[in-house]
Amino acid sequence: MGVIMITSFADPLDxxxxxxxxxxxxxxxxxxxxxxxxxxxxxxxxxxxxxDDVLAIxxxxxxxxSDLQIQAKENTIRISGKKxxxxxxxxxxxxxxxxxxxxRTLSLPIQLDPDRIxxxxxxxxxxxxxxRAESEKPRTIKIT
Amino acid sequence: MTGAQQLQVQxxxxxxxxxxxxxxxxxxVPTADIYETQDALxxxxxxxxVKKNNVAVRVEDGLLYVEGRLDLAKYxxxxxxxxxxxxxxxxxxx
Numbered sequence: 001m002g003v004i005m006i007t008s009f010a011d012p013l014d015x016x017x018x019x020x021x022x023x024x025x026x027x028x029x030x031x032x033x034x035x036x037x038x039x040x041x042x043x044x045x046x047x048x049x050x051x052d053d054v055l056a057i058x059x060x061x062x063x064x065x066s067d068l069q070i071q072a073k074e075n076t077i078r079i080s081g082k083k084x085x086x087x088x089x090x091x092x093x094x095x096x097x098x099x100x101x102x103x104r105t106l107s108l109p110i111q112l113d114p115d116r117i118x119x120x121x122x123x124x125x126x127x128x129x130x131x132r133a134e135s136e137k138p139r140t141i142k143i144t
Numbered sequence: 145m146t147g148a149q150q151l152q153v154q155x156x157x158x159x160x161x162x163x164x165x166x167x168x169x170x171x172x173v174p175t176a177d178i179y180e181t182q183d184a185l186x187x188x189x190x191x192x193x194v195k196k197n198n199v200a201v202r203v204e205d206g207l208l209y210v211e212g213r214l215d216l217a218k219y220x221x222x223x224x225x226x227x228x229x230x231x232x233x234x235x236x237x238x
Contacts (some may be wrong), residue, residue, distance in 0.1 A: 015216050016169040016232060023227045042151040044229040048222035055222060059229055061190040083151065090181035097175050097190055102151040124192035127218070 042102045043079065043126075052137060054110060054130040061124030062097065068121065070128065072114040077130065078105045111136045153228075159235050170232040174212065178238075191234040208238045 023046065048055045058079065060068070068081040080103040111133040118129040159171040174189040187208070191199070194212035202209050212234035219231075 015219075016214070019216065019219055020170055020230055020232060022224050023230045025224075041153050041228075044153050045226075046224065046228060046231075047226040048219075049225050050222055054225070057218075059192040061192040062188075087177075087179055088181055090179050092177070092179045093185075094176060094178040097177050097188070098151055098154060100151040123195055124190065 041104075043104065045104075045106070050129070052132050054108065054132070056106070056128040056130060058126040058128070059124065060121070060126050063121075063124075065121055068126070070117075070119050072112055072117050072130075074114075075109070075111050076105055076107045077112070077117075077128065078103070079126070080104070156229065156232075170230065171235050172232050173236050174210070174234045176236065176238075187238065189234070189236065193231065194234060209235075210237070211235045 043058050043060050046057045048057065056077075060081075060083075063081060063083050067084065069079075071078040071080075080101075082101040083099045085099050108130065110130075113131045113133045116131040120127045120129075154175060157173040159173050174191045176190075177188040179186050179188075187210075189210055189212075191212035193214050195215055198213040198215065200209075200211045200213075214231060214233050
């Protein structure tokens, strides 16, 4: 991507608005275009750049950590799992939340270092820190 | 309810404001499940990204208000590359 977006959120009142605008502006970018076949569109995912590395933030409310699997290989990452209901006996008045299984594979345009991937699931949000492989990082060439 | 059903993305519904807010940022309506057992009525709301202590629940004139504020610190200094959903605070009343 050629354009570098300046997203410094200095004013706390403006933080959310500028972030929402930045997210809107990026929707439909071709960054993750080459996706593998075995995937559904769930869960929705936002990808950010954090220094040299990539941070994927995925909204996955209401899932047990044990029902979530993450696999990484070269430049692909697979997120699969299931969301289950456990309602006690009684009458259900409203059901808007969705339940079922999901399996999504992302192909990133960078090589990953699978050993250094960090996954954190907190407050219904899965954050994956995807470090760029050392072999991909630019090196300064010493001039002799 | 079939267990093997593939999950579909639910588009976030925006909150229709009755009053103007001070900043034009978006607020979303969390999806909800409500069920009743013999001794209680339970409301489950999905507000991904909201910490437990940033949820405000109050009952006023027979209305239940739930608000969830997003912690934006995590997004500090990040450059979006690819996005599929937008973020915002949550608010809903019953």
